[in-house]
Amino acid sequence: MGKLTLEELRKLRESTRREIEKRETTDKSVQVLVGMGTCGIAAGARDTLQAFVEEIEKTGLKDIVLKPTGCMGSCYAEPTVEISMPEMPTILYCKVTPEVVRKIVDSHIVHKQLVNEHVLDKPAADILH
Amino acid sequence: MAYRAYVLVCGGTGCESDHASEIYENINKELIAKDLKNEVQVVKTGCFGFCEHGPIVKVLPDETFYVNVKPEDAAVIVNEHLLKGRPVTRLLYDQSQSKKNAKIEDIQFYQKQFRIVLRNCGVINPEDVNEYIARDGYSALEKVLFQMKPDDVINELKASGLRGRGGAGFPTWRKWTFSKGVQEDVKYVVCNADEGDPGAYMDRATIEGDPHSVLEAMTICGYTVGSNQGYIYIRAEYPLAIRRLEIAIGQAHEMGLLGKDILGSGFDFDIEIRLGAGAFVCGEETALLASIEGNRGMPRPRPPFPAVKGLWGKPTVINNVETWASIPIIITRGGKWFASIGTEKSPGTKVFALTGKINNSGLIEVPMGTTLRDVIFDIGGGIRNNRKFKAAQTGGPSGGVIPADYLDTPIDYESLGKLGSIMGSGGLIVMDEDDCMIDIAKFYLQFSVDESCGKCSPCRIGGKQLLEILDRISQGKGEMVDLDKIEEIGLAMQKASLCGLGQNAANPVLSTLRYFKQEYLEHIQEKKCHSGSCSGLLNFLIDPDKCIGCGLCALKCPANCISGEKRKPYTINQLECIKCGNCFTVCKFSAVLKQ
Numbered sequence: 001m002g003k004l005t006l007e008e009l010r011k012l013r014e015s016t017r018r019e020i021e022k023r024e025t026t027d028k029s030v031q032v033l034v035g036m037g038t039c040g041i042a043a044g045a046r047d048t049l050q051a052f053v054e055e056i057e058k059t060g061l062k063d064i065v066l067k068p069t070g071c072m073g074s075c076y077a078e079p080t081v082e083i084s085m086p087e088m089p090t091i092l093y094c095k096v097t098p099e100v101v102r103k104i105v106d107s108h109i110v111h112k113q114l115v116n117e118h119v120l121d122k123p124a125a126d127i128l129h
Numbered sequence: 130m131a132y133r134a135y136v137l138v139c140g141g142t143g144c145e146s147d148h149a150s151e152i153y154e155n156i157n158k159e160l161i162a163k164d165l166k167n168e169v170q171v172v173k174t175g176c177f178g179f180c181e182h183g184p185i186v187k188v189l190p191d192e193t194f195y196v197n198v199k200p201e202d203a204a205v206i207v208n209e210h211l212l213k214g215r216p217v218t219r220l221l222y223d224q225s226q227s228k229k230n231a232k233i234e235d236i237q238f239y240q241k242q243f244r245i246v247l248r249n250c251g252v253i254n255p256e257d258v259n260e261y262i263a264r265d266g267y268s269a270l271e272k273v274l275f276q277m278k279p280d281d282v283i284n285e286l287k288a289s290g291l292r293g294r295g296g297a298g299f300p301t302w303r304k305w306t307f308s309k310g311v312q313e314d315v316k317y318v319v320c321n322a323d324e325g326d327p328g329a330y331m332d333r334a335t336i337e338g339d340p341h342s343v344l345e346a347m348t349i350c351g352y353t354v355g356s357n358q359g360y361i362y363i364r365a366e367y368p369l370a371i372r373r374l375e376i377a378i379g380q381a382h383e384m385g386l387l388g389k390d391i392l393g394s395g396f397d398f399d400i401e402i403r404l405g406a407g408a409f410v411c412g413e414e415t416a417l418l419a420s421i422e423g424n425r426g427m428p429r430p431r432p433p434f435p436a437v438k439g440l441w442g443k444p445t446v447i448n449n450v451e452t453w454a455s456i457p458i459i460i461t462r463g464g465k466w467f468a469s470i471g472t473e474k475s476p477g478t479k480v481f482a483l484t485g486k487i488n489n490s491g492l493i494e495v496p497m498g499t500t501l502r503d504v505i506f507d508i509g510g511g512i513r514n515n516r517k518f519k520a521a522q523t524g525g526p527s528g529g530v531i532p533a534d535y536l537d538t539p540i541d542y543e544s545l546g547k548l549g550s551i552m553g554s555g556g557l558i559v560m561d562e563d564d565c566m567i568d569i570a571k572f573y574l575q576f577s578v579d580e581s582c583g584k585c586s587p588c589r590i591g592g593k594q595l596l597e598i599l600d601r602i603s604q605g606k607g608e609m610v611d612l613d614k615i616e617e618i619g620l621a622m623q624k625a626s627l628c629g630l631g632q633n634a635a636n637p638v639l640s641t642l643r644y645f646k647q648e649y650l651e652h653i654q655e656k657k658c659h660s661g662s663c664s665g666l667l668n669f670l671i672d673p674d675k676c677i678g679c680g681l682c683a684l685k686c687p688a689n690c691i692s693g694e695k696r697k698p699y700t701i702n703q704l705e706c707i708k709c710g711n712c713f714t715v716c717k718f719s720a721v722l723k724q
Contacts, residue, residue: 003385005393006271016263036214050168053133065190066133068214
């Protein structure tokens with residue numbers, strides 16, 4: 001790499017900052033849990049997780065913590081993904097393929113609309129209010 | 130490359146010496162084997178500070194904090210945690226509360242800490258300038274070069290109230306102002322990384338974990354005072370810190386953050402490393418400068434101060450590593466912000482190396498004004514083996530002891546000075562009831578006597594005389610008049626020595642005498658050492674009931690003072706015994722008693 005000018009330093013800082021920000025978890029409101037038990041992995045949870053990484057990168061969303069977690073108990077419906085975020089009920093999605101990941105990121109996280117056909121579980125209506 | 134998880138492996142000297150490199154390599158190998166290399170990044174960082182429980186491995190974004198990790202644990206961390214998302218319970222710090230205590234903020238060790246100097250330690254890869262830049266690195270330099278005049282920088286430092294972290298606490302802005310005020314074409318900027326106190330490693334860890342912060346601060350200083358050349362004086366015993374500095378200087382050069390025309394501003398600045406051979410006195414600024422010049426490391430009288438007449442007779446700003454590392458963040462966040470932390474007269478934070486009889490030894494950073502009790506009992510986790518706290522030693526061989534009555538003293542320059550100790554560079558050694566204060570004083574004084582350069586007589590002769598008196602006392606040959614002599618010689622050394630080494634060498638003796646006079650009296654009048662540390666005051670006896678008459682002790686006795694017949698109890702001739710303790714060590718039947 002050649003010598004930097006002021007402009008280049010600022011650009012470099014912007015681009016590297018995003019990478020390092022992902023290591024921080026505080027002040028992030030959206031939490032995405034991907035079930036990575038043996039059942040989940042067998043059903044393709046690793047592709048699901050990778051799809052989330054790519055999708056978050058592509059959309060430039062900053063406010064998200066992505067975590068792998070153990071089996072959530074619904075092995076018949078793997079891969080499962082739980083999303084909790086402000087202004088939305090905590091939702092457990094099932095059969096989340098990379099294709100579904102893109103839908104979830106776009107409609108659930110960005111536009112706050114449920115992806116109904118993949119909702120496995122959600123809090124009862126009375127809990128919501 | 131987008132990663133979903135990060136594994137931070139501690140790369141500080143403590144963890145490195147406990148196979149952290151192997152852990153790093155094993156995790157990498159395991160990730161490749163499991164085809165996770167594109168999803169997980171492994172980063173070797175600087176010291177996390179929790180050295181007691183190293184090697185440390187932290188997994189992000191879950192913030193799982195693994196302690197005492199071994200190279201063979203790499204496989205289970207990768208398979209269980211990174212692949213399946215199940216934290217490895219047995220490697221967590223507090224296994225009983227695994228769910229709650231998996232996170233770093235939940236560990237009490239970190240709760241009262243406030244990290245400014247160590248802000249990047251354990252977060253970034255110190256060998257990659259991009260990670261430093263990502264954490265606002267070099268934004269202070271950018272601000273200084275393009276938006277601030279030299280006077281603005283000094284005003285910001287003045288507002289921050291930053292004082293020299295090497296121990297003396299001289300206001301940094303004044304040092305810079307002196308240098309700036311001198312009309313000279315050539316000026317120098319020096320970083321004092323000659324950390325020599327026994328048990329202190331704050332500066333080493335700072336450089337190992339965040340070398341660019343020092344480089345950036347020195348460049349800022351160069352611009353402010355009108356210097357184009359900096360030197361980092363670091364001891365050769367710090368190979369890892371030196372390597373990371375070399376890498377950092379190389380990367381900064383390549384990117385134009387050092388060298389000619391920095392960031393196109395027209396300002397030139399360069400930094401070179403000078404290795405010290407490990408003489409304690411070279412931590413004293415004038416001796417350090419003499420050493421850089423290639424001369425024997427000996428102090429000279431001040432004034433003139435180095436800020437006016439330093440390296441090769443030119444104005445030289447010399448600051449300690451921790452002072453340097455505080456500066457970039459003062460520039461970016463403002464002096465006022467910094468001044469709001471800590472106490473009025475001692476703003477900011479201080480890094481301490483906690484060692485001695487304490488549960489969580491390690492590297493900590495707390496706001497000034499935190500009490501010793503908080504540091505020792507909350508952060509440090511209290512005294513080992515549930516023993517009672519006796520005293521804490523600050524400032525290494527130049528400091529003094531602080532007894533239990535003063536545990537609630539806030540840590541700042543003035544309070545510690547009033548107690549007869551000094552802030553020092555940040556070594557904090559904890560002692561329990563089993564420690565003999567005369568023995569402790571002797572240890573530190575011996576260190577200062579060994580390290581005295583010999584130039585001025587109060588230090589050279591006074592130190593030696595004090596040590597001889599202490600030696601006598603510890604052997605039970607002390608007299609009451611010795612106590613007066615200690616004070617007399619000690620005060621003379623404080624007043625008449627040329628540099629800080631001599632002026633402070635008597636501190637450990639004077640402060641132990643001040644707070645633990647009873648213990649001195651016991652040694653002198655009763656010829657007793659309750660802790661059993663002073664072997665000269667012990668008597669070795671053979672218990673006739675336990676002795677089987679094997680004769681091993683007599684064989685190993687260098688003074689030939691143990692006699693007896695085979696298969697009958699042996700006896701020790703007390704008049705000839707030199708109290709070496711050999712008989713005690715070799716006896717297989719615990720028949721030798723120490724009294």
